Amino acid sequence: DAGVTxxxxxxxxxxxxxxxxxxxxxSGHKSVxxxxxxxxxxxxxxxxxxxxEERGRGNFPDRFSARQFPNYSSELNVxxxxxxxxxxxxxxxxxxxxxxxxxxxxxxxxxxxx
Amino acid sequence: xxxxxxxxxGMFVQEKEAVTLDxxxxxxxxxxxxxxxxxxxxxxxxxxxYQGSYDQQNATEGRYSLNFQKARKSxxxxxxxxxxxxxxxxxxxxxxxxxxxxxxxQGTRLTINP
Numbered sequence: 001d002a003g004v005t006x007x008x009x010x011x012x013x014x015x016x017x018x019x020x021x022x023x024x025x026x027s028g029h030k031s032v033x034x035x036x037x038x039x040x041x042x043x044x045x046x047x048x049x050x051x052x053e054e055r056g057r058g059n060f061p062d063r064f065s066a067r068q069f070p071n072y073s074s075e076l077n078v079x080x081x082x083x084x085x086x087x088x089x090x091x092x093x094x095x096x097x098x099x100x101x102x103x104x105x106x107x108x109x110x111x112x113x114x
Numbered sequence: 115x116x117x118x119x120x121x122x123x124g125m126f127v128q129e130k131e132a133v134t135l136d137x138x139x140x141x142x143x144x145x146x147x148x149x150x151x152x153x154x155x156x157x158x159x160x161x162x163x164y165q166g167s168y169d170q171q172n173a174t175e176g177r178y179s180l181n182f183q184k185a186r187k188s189x190x191x192x193x194x195x196x197x198x199x200x201x202x203x204x205x206x207x208x209x210x211x212x213x214x215x216x217x218x219x220q221g222t223r224l225t226i227n228p
Contacts, residue, residue: 041220045214045215088157105158105160
């Protein structure tokens with residue numbers, strides 16, 4: 001079975017631009033979570049969606065938004081990019097959104113903002 | 115608030131030796147899950163092992179075992195018979211009941227020497 005897939009793999013943008021990252025969960029998984037990992041740190045939670053509804057939001061500005069589609073895939077949008085948005089963006093999927101549901105991660109999208 | 119602490123920034127171990135990676139957590143919530151993930155240089159977070167707060171037995175998955183000491187709030191990962199391919203960053207993470215986010219520690223970089 002295919003794992004979590006993310007696109008694109010790498011992305012280079014300039015300050016002020018907008019970016020859309022995409023994620024397809026493992027087949028049968030209904031929950032998708034997004035994390036930002038800055039170099040040298042552990043991942044930080046951005047959003048979780050379950051059954052197309054937002055279930056959790058981390059401490060990120062409103063420039064960050066996301067949505068989940070009927071097929072459970074998800075997009076993360078970041079507007080007005082800042083240099084500090086440069087990071088590895090990880091998507092994770094799980095069967096549901098409980099604390100016993102293991103989150104499986106995709107390969108990530110590496111975003112560089114110049 | 116929940117917090118994960120990994121006090122070993124780096125560990126160096128000889129091939130075939132066992133290694134213990136430390137993790138302590140802080141929460142007053144009785145219901146939570148603890149996870150260990152491996153992150154190779156490629157960036158993907160690979161799920162290794164899970165321990166629920168109500169699980170009576172320590173979790174094991176192949177060469178990985180989790181030494182869960184609830185009273186001490188520790189969840190150390192033990193890797194038996196280490197291999198060169200075990201060289202990577204290792205993250206301990208926790209999720210609370212009713213919360214949607216994984217909270218990660220700072221990670222430990224494990225290097226296996228031949």
